[in-house]
Amino acid sequence: MMETERVFSLRNVWFTASVGAVIGIAAVAALIGFIWIPLEQSNKTVAGLWDAICTAAGVPESFRQVQQSAAPIAGPSNVIVSAQMMKPADGLSIGRGAALAPQCTMCHGVRGMSHADAPNLAGQHDAAIYKQLRDFKSGHRTSAIMGALVAGLGDQDMRDLAAYFAGLPRGPEATAADARHEAPVIVRNGSPMRNIAGCTSCHGGIDIKTGSPRLDGESESYLRAQLLAFATGARHNDIYGQMRNVARQMTPEEIDTTARFFAGR
Amino acid sequence: MLSNGSRRLILAHFWLAFAAFLLALVLGEWQMYIRSPLHDWISNPELYYRAVTAHGSAMAYVFPLLVAMGFGYAIAELALKQPLIGLRWAWASFGLVVLGTVTAMAPVSMGLASVLYTFYPPMIGNAFFYIGIVLVVVGSWIWVALMGINLNAWKKAHSGEPVPLPMFANVAGAYLWAWTSVGAAMEILFQILPVALGFKSTIDAGLARVFFSWTLHAIVYFWLMPTYIAFYVLVPRAIGGRLYSDAMARISFVLFLVFSMPIGMHHLFQDPQVGSGMKFMHAVFTAMVSVPTLLTIFTICASVEIAGRLRGGKGALGWIAALPWKNPMMLAVAFSFVMLGFGGAGGLINMSYQLDFVIHNTQWVTGHFHLIFGGAIVIMYFAIAYDLWPHLTGRALESVRLMRAQLWLWFIGMLVVTFPWHFVGILGMPRRMAYFDYSHPALAPQAIYVTVTFVGGLLLVASAVLFILVLVRGHLANRITLPEFRFSTPVHATTRVPVALNSFALWIALMIGLTVVNYGFPIAQLMALPQTSVPAVPSVVK
Ligand code: HEM
Ligand SMILES: [Cu+2]
Numbered sequence: 001m002m003e004t005e006r007v008f009s010l011r012n013v014w015f016t017a018s019v020g021a022v023i024g025i026a027a028v029a030a031l032i033g034f035i036w037i038p039l040e041q042s043n044k045t046v047a048g049l050w051d052a053i054c055t056a057a058g059v060p061e062s063f064r065q066v067q068q069s070a071a072p073i074a075g076p077s078n079v080i081v082s083a084q085m086m087k088p089a090d091g092l093s094i095g096r097g098a099a100l101a102p103q104c105t106m107c108h109g110v111r112g113m114s115h116a117d118a119p120n121l122a123g124q125h126d127a128a129i130y131k132q133l134r135d136f137k138s139g140h141r142t143s144a145i146m147g148a149l150v151a152g153l154g155d156q157d158m159r160d161l162a163a164y165f166a167g168l169p170r171g172p173e174a175t176a177a178d179a180r181h182e183a184p185v186i187v188r189n190g191s192p193m194r195n196i197a198g199c200t201s202c203h204g205g206i207d208i209k210t211g212s213p214r215l216d217g218e219s220e221s222y223l224r225a226q227l228l229a230f231a232t233g234a235r236h237n238d239i240y241g242q243m244r245n246v247a248r249q250m251t252p253e254e255i256d257t258t259a260r261f262f263a264g265r
Numbered sequence: 266m267l268s269n270g271s272r273r274l275i276l277a278h279f280w281l282a283f284a285a286f287l288l289a290l291v292l293g294e295w296q297m298y299i300r301s302p303l304h305d306w307i308s309n310p311e312l313y314y315r316a317v318t319a320h321g322s323a324m325a326y327v328f329p330l331l332v333a334m335g336f337g338y339a340i341a342e343l344a345l346k347q348p349l350i351g352l353r354w355a356w357a358s359f360g361l362v363v364l365g366t367v368t369a370m371a372p373v374s375m376g377l378a379s380v381l382y383t384f385y386p387p388m389i390g391n392a393f394f395y396i397g398i399v400l401v402v403v404g405s406w407i408w409v410a411l412m413g414i415n416l417n418a419w420k421k422a423h424s425g426e427p428v429p430l431p432m433f434a435n436v437a438g439a440y441l442w443a444w445t446s447v448g449a450a451m452e453i454l455f456q457i458l459p460v461a462l463g464f465k466s467t468i469d470a471g472l473a474r475v476f477f478s479w480t481l482h483a484i485v486y487f488w489l490m491p492t493y494i495a496f497y498v499l500v501p502r503a504i505g506g507r508l509y510s511d512a513m514a515r516i517s518f519v520l521f522l523v524f525s526m527p528i529g530m531h532h533l534f535q536d537p538q539v540g541s542g543m544k545f546m547h548a549v550f551t552a553m554v555s556v557p558t559l560l561t562i563f564t565i566c567a568s569v570e571i572a573g574r575l576r577g578g579k580g581a582l583g584w585i586a587a588l589p590w591k592n593p594m595m596l597a598v599a600f601s602f603v604m605l606g607f608g609g610a611g612g613l614i615n616m617s618y619q620l621d622f623v624i625h626n627t628q629w630v631t632g633h634f635h636l637i638f639g640g641a642i643v644i645m646y647f648a649i650a651y652d653l654w655p656h657l658t659g660r661a662l663e664s665v666r667l668m669r670a671q672l673w674l675w676f677i678g679m680l681v682v683t684f685p686w687h688f689v690g691i692l693g694m695p696r697r698m699a700y701f702d703y704s705h706p707a708l709a710p711q712a713i714y715v716t717v718t719f720v721g722g723l724l725l726v727a728s729a730v731l732f733i734l735v736l737v738r739g740h741l742a743n744r745i746t747l748p749e750f751r752f753s754t755p756v757h758a759t760t761r762v763p764v765a766l767n768s769f770a771l772w773i774a775l776m777i778g779l780t781v782v783n784y785g786f787p788i789a790q791l792m793a794l795p796q797t798s799v800p801a802v803p804s805v806v807k
Contacts, residue, residue, distance in 0.1 A: 005763070006764075012764075015771060018772075018775065025549065026779070033543075033545030037545065053542070055541075058538065058790065
């Protein structure tokens with residue numbers, strides 16, 4: 001009789017089969033998703049079984065020592081750009097940077113202000129300098145000159161140089177008020193219809209996004225060259241193509257005016 | 266036979282559903298016009314998002330919910346052959362849905378809650394938008410309770426008999442809705458409303474998205490329920506066939522109950538707040554829902570084949586020619602299957618972790634769900650209305666040619682709308698954007714496809730107007746003496762069903778258990794982690 005048949009009973013095959021199948025599927029999926037895949041994935045630096053499970057479950061990684069490896073891989077860059085990537089500069093680091101700087105000054109200027117056409121480093125954001133040095137070293141940004149020069153630098157050397165040059169004076173940082181006046185429209189507002197945000201929203205003026213270099217007071221020819229390099233893709237170390245997408249959409253006149261504008265500040 | 270009281274109740278649900286549908290459809294076509302190269306930049310994109318919020322909320326919440334509720338009441342009385350218990354409660358629930366819809370749509374039309382039907386936290390709109398949605402959901406829970414009560418009353422009176430399949434499926438859909446709507450309800454009550462009412466200024470957007478995903482996938486299966494019920498219990502009868510297997514139908518519905526819930530995170534594949542292992546679990550169970558889907562396709566094809574053979578069709582394919590192609594139900598189910606096939610193929614791409622990267626948040630996604638939801642599902646809503654209408658009005662529904670024209674227009678229109686829509690998605694056109702500069706060389710090639718989609722939309726609007734026309738004419742036609750309403754009969758009469766397939770406790774237990782397994786940890790972790798909230802963004806920016 002139907003009504004006497006109990007559903008939640010080990011003697012009911014519907015119960016055992018359905019519960020068994022669901023648990024079985026879940027267990028196999030969990031084994032694959034939490035243990036097998038994370039252990040197999042070569043780009044994940046898991047330390048062991050428990051670590052693998054935590055990673056796959058989505059436990060945040062901040063407490064673990066994330067190694068910033070220097071091995072070249074595909075993609076625009078292997079630097080992890082984050083707000084915490086640079087430690088606050090301390091005297092020791094700046095001092096070591098000052099000791100290394102003479103290797104650089106013949107091109108980048110005695111106090112980081114170049115009289116040749118090399119970019120100015122004085123007052124540049126430390127994260128920007130450090131990232132570019134790493135990219136030169138790994139080959140993500142190519143430069144015959146810089147590539148050879150950074151080959152001998154270690155991670156700490158690059159951090160020290162960044163701390164040193166960042167501390168040298170260039171001129172006052174742009175303010176939001178400056179950004180609102182006198183600047184070309186593309187610098188202030190960008191061009192939303194072409195998916196360009198205002199340069200000031202990343203490069204300072206409205207916001208400084210980590211890793212975006214400071215542009216004001218840079219040489220005009222350097223700025224133009226970089227924008228053209230982004231536009232053609234010759235330079236491609238910008239993560240997610242942030243700058244390539246901007247530069248590709250800019251007209252040659254806009255490249256000229258913006259380069260002149262930033263150089264003149 | 267439906268009682269007069271129930272007829273009024275069901276008609277109220279259907280008419281409100283179709284009114285909301287027509288309005289929302291016109292808004293949809295307007296959106297397509299604004300997005301197309303036929304129209305200049307609208308200087309205020311907020312107007313576009315206002316329309317998308319209204320269109321999305323009406324199409325995704327109000328319209329399918331009211332169809333499911335009205336159809337559910339009809340099934341309860343027609344299949345159980347007993348007067349509907351709780352008619353007053355049913356009207357109260359309808360009243361809440363109406364009140365909620367008005368409460369939600371008022372701030373939307375004033376531009377105070379252009380947050381889209383998925384809410385998009387940390388964006389926060391006017392509190393009344395969310396309160397309205399809560400009222401709609403609470404109203405629908407009354408319906409769920411009534412479906413359960415009617416079933417249990419019947420079971421008491423018919424101890425030991427198998428529950429009629431239409432009611433079994435209907436109640437499965439109701440329980441699915443009850444559990445799946447809990448996710449969005451928690452998101453609104455515990456996360457969004459405190460901010461919208463000004464008690465808090467930050468919101469954990471990642472957690473909110475996890476809650477919403479709880480609702481987001483299974484709601485799709487809830488939209489699908491009336492359609493699948495119609496496949497099993499209306500189609501075979503309407504085309505002169507038999508249901509291939511009653512047990513297969515029951516198994517499909519309970520599997521939907523179990524598997525359509527714990528898979529919502531496939532909407533969060535690109536979200537960083539959920540671990541890859543959790544995503545994998547959801548992907549696996551997503552694959553599992555293909556089981557009841559395939560069972561349904563198989564069973565329905567077999568049932569249709571039976572109809573063809575009963576009508577004298579011979580040979581491997583001859584039965585297809587013998588099918589009653591002039592019958593609106595036949596046309597509807599065929600169109601629905603074709604669209605389901607195309608849509609399912611597209612869904613495989615969405616399901617794949619890697620391929621999804623390419624089309625994530627592009628117009629592909631909108632094209633995809635318009636094809637499945639607006640196409641395969643909604644075309645069966647039309648068929649349900651046509652099938653029930655004489656039993657609701659007591660009058661003949663004679664405009665069969667108009668019905669066929671309407672269904673053909675909807676089918677062709679939907680293909681013309683969605684194929685180019687998918688294509689521009691592959692070209693990278695993002696969704697939920699009000700304006701595209703087609704003069705730009707990179708976008709110029711997309712212009713023609715969006716225009717084609719707009720033209721397809723015109724066909725759909727024409728089809729919807731025809732649909733309303735057919736129903737209105739149904740109210741004006743001559744009174745007839747109705748034959749008794751029949752659902753499909755299975756090939757083998759259902760005399761005995763295992764208790765497991767005659768009750769829901771086991772399947773509800775599995776549904777809840779799997780939800781805990783697949784959602785418990787991510788939710789607990791996100792709630793426990795400090796500093797995961799971000800400042801809320803009011804949706805009104807002048
Ligand atoms: C039964 C038919 C339809 C249903 C069920 C439906 C449903 C929906 C839903 C749920 C959304 C999502 C809103 C959001 O992203 O927040 C949406 C968006 C949209 N719908 Fe429909 N819709 C239907 C018909 C149409 C028609 C005929 C058109 C015009 C051709 C249309 C045009 C749009 C547009 C343009 C969007 C916004 C896309 C975007 O900006 O990303 N819809 N629809
Ligand atoms: Cu889904």
